[in-house]
Amino acid sequence: xxxxxxxxxxxxxxxxxxxxxxxxxxxxxxxxxxxxxxxxxxxxxxxxxxxxxxxxxxxxxxxxxxxxxxxxxxxxxxxxxxxxxxxxxxxxxxxxxxxxxxxxxxxxxxxxxxxxxxxxxxxxxxxxxxxxxxxxxxxxxxxxxxxxxxxxxxxxxxxxxxxxxxxxxxxxxxxxxxxxxxxxxxxxxxxxxxxxxxxxxxxxxxxxxxxxxxxxxxxxxxxxxxxxxxxxxxxxxxxxxxxxxxxxxxxxxxxxxxxxxxxxxxxxxxx
Amino acid sequence: xxxxxxxxxxxxxxxxxxxxxxxxxxxxxxxxxxxxxxxxxxxxxxxxxxxxxxxxxxxxxxxxxxxxxxxxxxxxxxxxxxxxxxxxxxxxxxxxxxxxxxxxxxxxxxxxxxxxxxxxxxxxxxxxxxxxxxxxxxxxxxxxxxxxxxxxxxxxxxxxxxxxxxxxxxxxxxxxxxxxxxxxxxxxxxxxxxxxxxxxxxxxxxxxxxxxxxxxxx
Ligand SMILES: [Fe+2]
Ligand SMILES: [Fe+2]
Numbered sequence: 001x002x003x004x005x006x007x008x009x010x011x012x013x014x015x016x017x018x019x020x021x022x023x024x025x026x027x028x029x030x031x032x033x034x035x036x037x038x039x040x041x042x043x044x045x046x047x048x049x050x051x052x053x054x055x056x057x058x059x060x061x062x063x064x065x066x067x068x069x070x071x072x073x074x075x076x077x078x079x080x081x082x083x084x085x086x087x088x089x090x091x092x093x094x095x096x097x098x099x100x101x102x103x104x105x106x107x108x109x110x111x112x113x114x115x116x117x118x119x120x121x122x123x124x125x126x127x128x129x130x131x132x133x134x135x136x137x138x139x140x141x142x143x144x145x146x147x148x149x150x151x152x153x154x155x156x157x158x159x160x161x162x163x164x165x166x167x168x169x170x171x172x173x174x175x176x177x178x179x180x181x182x183x184x185x186x187x188x189x190x191x192x193x194x195x196x197x198x199x200x201x202x203x204x205x206x207x208x209x210x211x212x213x214x215x216x217x218x219x220x221x222x223x224x225x226x227x228x229x230x231x232x233x234x235x236x237x238x239x240x241x242x243x244x245x246x247x248x249x250x251x252x253x254x255x256x257x258x259x260x261x262x263x264x265x266x267x268x269x270x271x
Numbered sequence: 272x273x274x275x276x277x278x279x280x281x282x283x284x285x286x287x288x289x290x291x292x293x294x295x296x297x298x299x300x301x302x303x304x305x306x307x308x309x310x311x312x313x314x315x316x317x318x319x320x321x322x323x324x325x326x327x328x329x330x331x332x333x334x335x336x337x338x339x340x341x342x343x344x345x346x347x348x349x350x351x352x353x354x355x356x357x358x359x360x361x362x363x364x365x366x367x368x369x370x371x372x373x374x375x376x377x378x379x380x381x382x383x384x385x386x387x388x389x390x391x392x393x394x395x396x397x398x399x400x401x402x403x404x405x406x407x408x409x410x411x412x413x414x415x416x417x418x419x420x421x422x423x424x425x426x427x428x429x430x431x432x433x434x435x436x437x438x439x440x441x442x443x444x445x446x447x448x449x450x451x452x453x454x455x456x457x458x459x460x461x462x463x464x465x466x467x468x469x470x471x472x473x474x475x476x477x478x479x480x481x482x483x484x485x486x487x488x489x
Contacts, residue, residue: 001319001323001379001380002381005322005323009323010322011323011324011325013325013326013327069321069330069334070321070322071322072318073321073322074319075318076315076318076319076337077315077316077318077319078319081360086311086344089311089315090341090342090344090345093314093337093340094338096318096337096338097337099334100330100335101335103327103330104331127322
């Protein structure tokens with residue numbers, strides 16, 4: 001088996017349809033959608049198409065869980081013990097089991113919400129962050145940045161389950177949240193341990209995390225106002241080892257990404 | 272009321288544990304080191320394959336099993352210092368060159384069309400070998416002196432039985448045509464030949480036979 005499996009080689013059955021995240025963000029139709037005045041972007045039951053949007057988001061969670069499973073698995077295989085210590089491999093194995101359960105939960109929850117596998121497309125951005133050549137970068141890009149995003153998404157979905165009267169959604173998201181906080185904490189702990197004597201490596205890893213964080217604030221997808229469909233879960237992030245400064249920084253990056261996303265959509269629309 | 276000070280036998284009549292066992296401390300440590308090595312190579316392979324199998328159910332099952340074998344490796348790793356092996360990496364090694372060659376061959380399949388080959392290697396060749404080696408250790412070691420290894424092996428064997436059964440059922444569900452059956456048999460034959468040459472996962476004598484195997488590179 002080859003080391004370092006590129007994203008285009010991820011194996012999927014015929015139901016899955018692949019797309020690129022940039023194509024999704026730069027879709028010229030987004031401009032028309034953003035021009036419509038249909039109230040705040042926050043996921044709320046009263047908002048038009050909120051059920052469809054929740055289903056779409058659920059499908060995104062499902063494909064993200066598959067990639068988180070695959071990424072953790074590859075980190076065990078791609079590195080020897082000088083690069084990824086035995087205890088880190090054990091943590092990655094535990095994460096594999098957790099992510100496998102999340103895939104199971106997502107499939108059942110998707111069915112419950114009325115969607116099916118392949119109804120929406122799959123972008124491989126999570127797995128792409130899991131292809132970094134340094135395990136510390138993977139831990140920052142996946143465990144801290146993207147699983148941090150997962151905390152925000154799951155918390156938003158849990159709240160949506162609560163306000164829309166869907167106890168199954170609320171129940172499932174709460175369980176997945178518990179695991180994700182552990183995974184993010186795992187990333188924070190290993191970042192500290194592996195870079196204790198290497199400040200440059202630490203800086204490279206944090207830089208990679210910032211890039212991923214900004215990219216996946218997805219033109220305003222995540223933030224702290226009603227204009228952001230997904231909300232930054234400050235309390236849970238603190239439990240997962242983020243400092244207040246780090247959380248503030250993510251909030252700023254998200255705001256920046258929202259402004260840049262808007263400009264990109266306008267530019268794509270006028271081109 | 273019975274007299275609490277009346278001497279009782281130290282061992283209850285139903286306690287049939289005996290001394291000595293088949294392995295001294297050194298041999299027990301050597302075997303445990305080989306077990307840790309094979310569990311590591313197995314969980315790494317399962318982890319690597321998750322991204323390469325298109326079947327969603329197989330993907331999820333590999334993710335779950337991968338953790339089980341990592342936990343086994345952790346249990347063996349913790350046992351080694353108790354067997355006077357402070358450098359746990361030293362004994363975490365293949366039993367011989369043939370065993371290493373077997374693992375290399377086991378890891379080989381990569382393409383998404385080769386799920387049968389991947390699973391046959393794990394569930395029809397390696398896991399039966401592990402179950403055999405662990406059972407031999409469990410039955411042969413002194414249940415008094417080596418009780419901690421025995422306790423770990425009992426937990427591990429429970430996982431092995433469950434996972435082997437699940438993997439075998441996956442294979443039965445994937446093998447539909449004469450061609451697929453042929454692929455499964457061919458793969459099993461190739462890998463069995465290598466593991467026979469190695470003499471089992473701890474080398475010749477893995478399950479008590481002491482015949483030296485020619486060409487195992489011991
Ligand atoms: Fe997850
Ligand atoms: Fe996770």
